[in-house]
Amino acid sequence: MSESGRTQSILVIEDDPSYRGNIEMILKMEGFRVRTAADGRSGLAAVQEEVPDLILCDIMMPEMDGHTMFDILKSDVLFADVAFIFVTALADRSELRRAMAAGADDYLTKPFTAEELLAAVTGRLNRLRILRQSAGSTSFHKDLAWLREQLTPREHEVLLRVGRGDTSRQIADRLGISVKTVEIHRSNLMHKLNASNAATLARWAFIAEQR
Missing domain, CATH: 3.40.50.2300 (Response regulator)
Structure with missing residues (x-):
């Protein structure tokens, strides 16, 4: 491949x-x-x-x-x-x-x-290619285990949608919640994950996608 x-x-x-x-x-x-x-x-x-x-x-x-x-x-x-x-x-x-x-x-x-x-x-x-390349590393598995402990199910859903490039409006529509609620979840995610920018948050989204 x-x-x-x-x-x-x-x-x-x-x-x-x-x-x-x-x-x-x-x-x-x-x-x-x-x-x-x-x-x-x-x-x-x-x-x-x-x-x-x-x-x-x-x-x-x-x-x-x-x-x-x-x-x-x-x-x-x-x-x-x-x-x-x-x-x-x-x-x-x-x-x-x-x-x-x-x-x-x-x-x-x-x-x-x-x-x-x-x-x-x-x-x-x-x-999928990025996840497969990363999945073998010890640090990746540690990050994944830590992430699963930190997030609520709803925060996990929002993080996945952020990683897919959805806007707050799109996330709200897809999850059936308000835009304001999405923004609150985004803010909480940035704080919990110490993500100072969108690129860092996207990295965590890639990790969150690993089952």
């Missing part, structure tokens, strides 16, 4: 053939190695056959929905570090919050542009 991430593998699990084909085409044009599945059961079989670096998975599917697929994968240590992005046409905020609360890395809401798709995919893969 190259450092550029262009040979990284992506599994697209989507029951809508039009969306599935479009996503596959866009990603292949960017040089990614792409496999597809039409439902959760065939997607799970594809993962077991060859573990991808990232999965793009629809939520509402026949045979096995996206939530069930995600739960099965994250309960197995072999698949725990696979990046996972939900793809959904659902406008219901509680459904999206459920996906993120379960530990998904991100989500895309249909319809989305090619630019939005590529931004989500490359962003997750770049973070």
Whole structure:
């Protein structure tokens, strides 16, 4: 696998053939190695056959929905570090919050542009590469253990969204809280983590993403 991430593998699990084909085409044009599945059961079989670096998975599917697929994968240590992005046409905020609360890395809401798709995919893969490079160091594991002791579940959620580049408004919308509450959490995070600038906070966000 190259450092550029262009040979990284992506599994697209989507029951809508039009969306599935479009996503596959866009990603292949960017040089990614792409496999597809039409439902959760065939997607799970594809993962077991060859573990991808990232999965793009629809939520509402026949045979096995996206939530069930995600739960099965994250309960197995072999698949725990696979990046996972939900793809959904659902406008219901509680459904999206459920996906993120379960530990998904991100989500895309249909319809989305090619630019939005590529931004989500490359962003997750770049973070995955950084985490894999760092995960073997003793200092990284010490920092991760310390971080888990310091943060509340909500602070952890906010930190992850900060690391993904979300604005306070976007974080508020995604977590169903007010912008003022987000700003309070940001301030608390800066204080707890002794983060004097955004770059330091982003470093802690990378660490927090390690499961």
